[in-house]
Structures are given as C-alpha cells and as structure tokens.
Amino acid sequence: MTMPAAAAAALPALAARAREVAASPVREILALTARPEVISFAGGLPAPELFDAAGIRAAYDRVLAERAATVLQYSTTEGDPALRAAVAGRLTRRGLATGAGDILVTGGSQQGLSLLATVLLEPGDVVLVESPTYLAALQCFGFAGARVVPVPTDEDGVRPDALEELVLRERPKLLYLIPDFQNPTGRTLPAERRRAVAEVAGRHGLWIAEDDPYGELRFEGDRLPWISSYEAAADRTVLLGSFSKVMAPGMRLGWLRAPEALLRPCVIAKQAADLHTSTVDQAAAARYLADSDLDAHLLRVRTAYRARRDALLAGLPAALPAGSTWNRPEGGMFLWVRLPAGHDATALLPAAITHDVAYVPGAPFYAADADPATLRMSFTTHTPDEIAEGLRRLTLAFG
Incomplete structure (x- = not known):
C-alpha cells in the first residue's frame, strides 16, 4: 500500500x-x-x-592590455588608488580639500546611501528628507526601518527654520539632501541656506548625507559651495558622488567622502556587502580621467x-x-x-x-x-x- x-x-x-x-x-x-x-x-x-564611448573603450583597452592580471583580480575594499586620487583631486580643485584616503569607491552613489543606512540607522531612528525627495532614498531608509520625516520646503528647497524646529522635536540621526538640481524637483539650495543647514547640524548634532549626482551638470549661474565645505558641518557631512551622470551609468561607479569616524564603518559594511567595486571598471575610469578631458x-x-x-x-x-x-x-x-x-x-x-x-x-x-x-x-x-x-x-x- x-x-x-x-x-x-x-x-x-x-x-x-x-x-x-x-x-x-x-x-x-x-x-x-x-x-x-x-x-x-x-x-x-x-x-x-x-x-564618450570611444574614450571609455580606449580606457578599457589600455588597462586590459597593460595590466590585465591586476585589473581582473580581486581588489581592496576602499577602491582603486588612482581613481580615489582622481576623485579627491577634482573635489580639491573645486574648493573642497580632499585626500585619496577620504574617499570610498562604491557601486554607484546608491550603494553609498545604503552603506550609510547600514552603519547609522537602527529601526525607529528618524531621518529627515526634503519634501519631495529621491524615491530610491525613501526605499533605502524604509529597508533600514527608519522613520522618515519630511522637512517643509519652498521653491528654494528646505526651510532652515522648519528644519531646526523638526530637529528639536524629532531628534533625527540623519538629514538627507540633494542640494544641486534636486531629484525630483530640479531646484537648488541657495548658499545662505546651505550655511544655515550646516549650522543647524553643528548646533544640534546630526549627520548630513549630501547627495551630489548632478552638480557637474550646471548650465548657468555660479557653482555653489558644498554643505561639506562649511566648518560647522565638516565633521558630520558625507558627500556622495557618482560617475553615472558624467561618464556612464552602466559602469555603476560612485564614491563617498566621509569623516574618518564614518568612513571606516562604511568600508566594513561594504566588505560585507560585496567585498569591493568592480576592479576593471574602476581601473578604466581612472585611466579615462587621466587620458581624456572630462571637462x-x-x-x-x-x-x-x-x-x-x-x-x-x-x-x-x-x-x-x-x-x-x-x-x-x-x-x-x-x-x-x-x-x-x-x-x-x-x-x-x-x-x-x-x-x-x-x-x-x-x-x-x-x-x-x-x-x-x-x-x-x-x-x-x-x-x-x-x-x-x-x-x-x-x-x-x-x-
């Protein structure tokens, strides 16, 4: 049976x-x-x-011809030294003194945001965001279990008075901003508000994630200082950047610049996430920046x-x-x-x-x-x- x-x-x-x-x-x-x-x-x-497909292809061809054994191998979590130095150099030339050791290469700036959420946020922690804000950031903070609170905005972005009121009431751990040509609104935070945001963070003790994927796409007007450049926020602001909008998104390359107190934990979190960003893509990007005129x-x-x-x-x-x-x-x-x-x-x-x-x-x-x-x-x-x-x-x- x-x-x-x-x-x-x-x-x-x-x-x-x-x-x-x-x-x-x-x-x-x-x-x-x-x-x-x-x-x-x-x-x-x-x-x-x-x-610039021709320039990018030439960069890949060159690194594969000259040092294939290296660029096809595992690499360090922090990232390709030449690429980190190139990013640091571009930031320094734009007025934000940066060393290669301040940079962590990521799988797009989106991974940088995920790493920050991993090392900073406990379930129930408060994150302040612009209203409206980048959709994938809302997803990222949602996965971390954070309570996301919008800061009232106007045509110039977050209102510093409303921000300070929320900081006092909600005691947030993190403020997430896209100061230049914000996604989704396209608006730009004026310099005086950037300073005010930095001072609020300095007075009340919170981290700032300053996301800058679009800053090099300015058509008119003067370039504005990063929030990271203001003394009040220098030790508590993480600047996120990307090659997706200036080189090619398919390479999935980004970076974060962070104070040492946060950079090392982000490196450890990245080790757990993916060991390191693609070695050959990093090498090609560094070669492209050395051989081509990105500007x-x-x-x-x-x-x-x-x-x-x-x-x-x-x-x-x-x-x-x-x-x-x-x-x-x-x-x-x-x-x-x-x-x-x-x-x-x-x-x-x-x-x-x-x-x-x-x-x-x-x-x-x-x-x-x-x-x-x-x-x-x-x-x-x-x-x-x-x-x-x-x-x-x-x-x-x-x-």
Missing part, C-alpha cells in the same frame, strides 16, 4: 522590510514605456548618444542638455492645462510641474501612455502628504524636436 506524500510545509515569511517597502514606480513606468515609439519624460537617464566632454553634455531643457520649457505653456506651474532649473536633468487643483497626475498617466508619451507622477516622491497634482519631467534623453512632439502628444492626453 502506497502512503500519500506529505504536504510540503509552508516556507518562513519574508522579512517585514521586504514586505513593506514598495517597488519603485519609476522603474515600473520605465518598463511600461520601453516601446521605441514612446517619447518618455519619465526616466532620469543620461542621453546615450552623448556617452570638455561635460561641456558638450551641458550644452545639449541646456537646449533640451529650453525646448521643454518653451513647449509647456501650450501642452499643460491652464493654471499649471513649473520651475526653471539651472542644471541637472529634471523640472517639476504642478497641475491645477483637481488634477491627478497618476490618474492621467494611462491616457498619456495611450498617446505614446510618459512622465512620472510626483506622489511617490513624498514621504508624507503627497501632492497628487505634481509630476516630474526629465529633458535629457530626447532632442528638441522629439521633445516638441512629446509635448504635442501630452496636449492630447491632457485634453
């Missing part, structure tokens, strides 16, 4: 953080708009036709992006419902739109996709009290003519 097979036992549940942190709506929208006929203002992607390349990129921003700004009045408002960023990749009261950008998105055009609704970028009438538009991945056509389609969707 054959006995019936025993029923398989149920598997243990996923960790609560895996159940509670939602997928990125931006990534979901990108999947929906992957069709080539779609003109998408949704993705925060660099323009692929502007990559000349960035001038070409900024020139193209400025024309694309201007094309988007020129077409918005005719494309959006009467009463809509938007800003004019001085650089970066995004601008921020608010539709008139009663409009819901999420509800309108399916109609836009039907007309082969897309944007990102603003609601997911808020830690609390989302504004459903807001949306983010990226201007980097389409030519001015394509942008004009995309706006024509958007007019039909909003009609």
Whole structure:
C-alpha cells in the first residue's frame, strides 16, 4: 500500500522590510514605456548618444592590455588608488580639500546611501528628507526601518527654520539632501541656506548625507559651495558622488567622502556587502580621467542638455492645462510641474501612455502628504524636436 506524500510545509515569511517597502514606480513606468515609439519624460537617464564611448573603450583597452592580471583580480575594499586620487583631486580643485584616503569607491552613489543606512540607522531612528525627495532614498531608509520625516520646503528647497524646529522635536540621526538640481524637483539650495543647514547640524548634532549626482551638470549661474565645505558641518557631512551622470551609468561607479569616524564603518559594511567595486571598471575610469578631458566632454553634455531643457520649457505653456506651474532649473536633468487643483497626475498617466508619451507622477516622491497634482519631467534623453512632439502628444492626453 502506497502512503500519500506529505504536504510540503509552508516556507518562513519574508522579512517585514521586504514586505513593506514598495517597488519603485519609476522603474515600473520605465518598463511600461520601453516601446521605441514612446517619447518618455519619465526616466532620469543620461542621453546615450552623448556617452564618450570611444574614450571609455580606449580606457578599457589600455588597462586590459597593460595590466590585465591586476585589473581582473580581486581588489581592496576602499577602491582603486588612482581613481580615489582622481576623485579627491577634482573635489580639491573645486574648493573642497580632499585626500585619496577620504574617499570610498562604491557601486554607484546608491550603494553609498545604503552603506550609510547600514552603519547609522537602527529601526525607529528618524531621518529627515526634503519634501519631495529621491524615491530610491525613501526605499533605502524604509529597508533600514527608519522613520522618515519630511522637512517643509519652498521653491528654494528646505526651510532652515522648519528644519531646526523638526530637529528639536524629532531628534533625527540623519538629514538627507540633494542640494544641486534636486531629484525630483530640479531646484537648488541657495548658499545662505546651505550655511544655515550646516549650522543647524553643528548646533544640534546630526549627520548630513549630501547627495551630489548632478552638480557637474550646471548650465548657468555660479557653482555653489558644498554643505561639506562649511566648518560647522565638516565633521558630520558625507558627500556622495557618482560617475553615472558624467561618464556612464552602466559602469555603476560612485564614491563617498566621509569623516574618518564614518568612513571606516562604511568600508566594513561594504566588505560585507560585496567585498569591493568592480576592479576593471574602476581601473578604466581612472585611466579615462587621466587620458581624456572630462571637462570638455561635460561641456558638450551641458550644452545639449541646456537646449533640451529650453525646448521643454518653451513647449509647456501650450501642452499643460491652464493654471499649471513649473520651475526653471539651472542644471541637472529634471523640472517639476504642478497641475491645477483637481488634477491627478497618476490618474492621467494611462491616457498619456495611450498617446505614446510618459512622465512620472510626483506622489511617490513624498514621504508624507503627497501632492497628487505634481509630476516630474526629465529633458535629457530626447532632442528638441522629439521633445516638441512629446509635448504635442501630452496636449492630447491632457485634453
């Protein structure tokens, strides 16, 4: 007589953080708009036709020809010494004295943010963020179990008075900011507010994560000092950077500059995460920075992006419902739109996709009290003519 097979036992549940942190709506929208006929203002992607593919290929060819045994081998967690020195040199030339020993190379600046969350945050710790803020930062802090509290903002970013009030009330451990050409709004924090933020951190004792993936994409206006450069915040600010917007995102290279009290724990956390960032990609990036003129390349990129921003700004009045408002960023990749009261950008998105055009609704970028009438538009991945056509389609969707 054959006995019936025993029923398989149920598997243990996923960790609560895996159940509670939602997928990125931006990534979901990108999947929906992957069709080539779609003109998408949704993705925060660099323009692929502007990559210096020849220069990057030459850098890979050279490091593989000259020292393949080294660049294909395991490496140190801190990162390629030449790349760390190159990053430190660029920061120093821009007014922030930095040594190679202050830099940790990461798998994109996103990993830097994850490392900070790992070494700083306990479940229930408070993190202050701009309102709205970078969506993947909200995911990162959510996985850490932090309580994320938005700081009231205006067209110039966080309000220092509101920040100080929240610091006194919430006793946060970390403040996360994107001072230059913020994602998603494209706004820039003025110098006087940067100083005020640094002084709040100095007076009340909290860490600052200063995320700067877009700072080298300034089209106009004067470069502003990093919060890291102010004496009041020098020992408590981590500066995060990336090669994704200035070289190529597929290389997945970023870096963080941190005080020693935080740098060493981040190195240990990275050892546990992935041992080290890709050796060959780091070596190629260092070679590229030595052999090529990154500043000349960035001038070409900024020139193209400025024309694309201007094309988007020129077409918005005719494309959006009467009463809509938007800003004019001085650089970066995004601008921020608010539709008139009663409009819901999420509800309108399916109609836009039907007309082969897309944007990102603003609601997911808020830690609390989302504004459903807001949306983010990226201007980097389409030519001015394509942008004009995309706006024509958007007019039909909003009609």
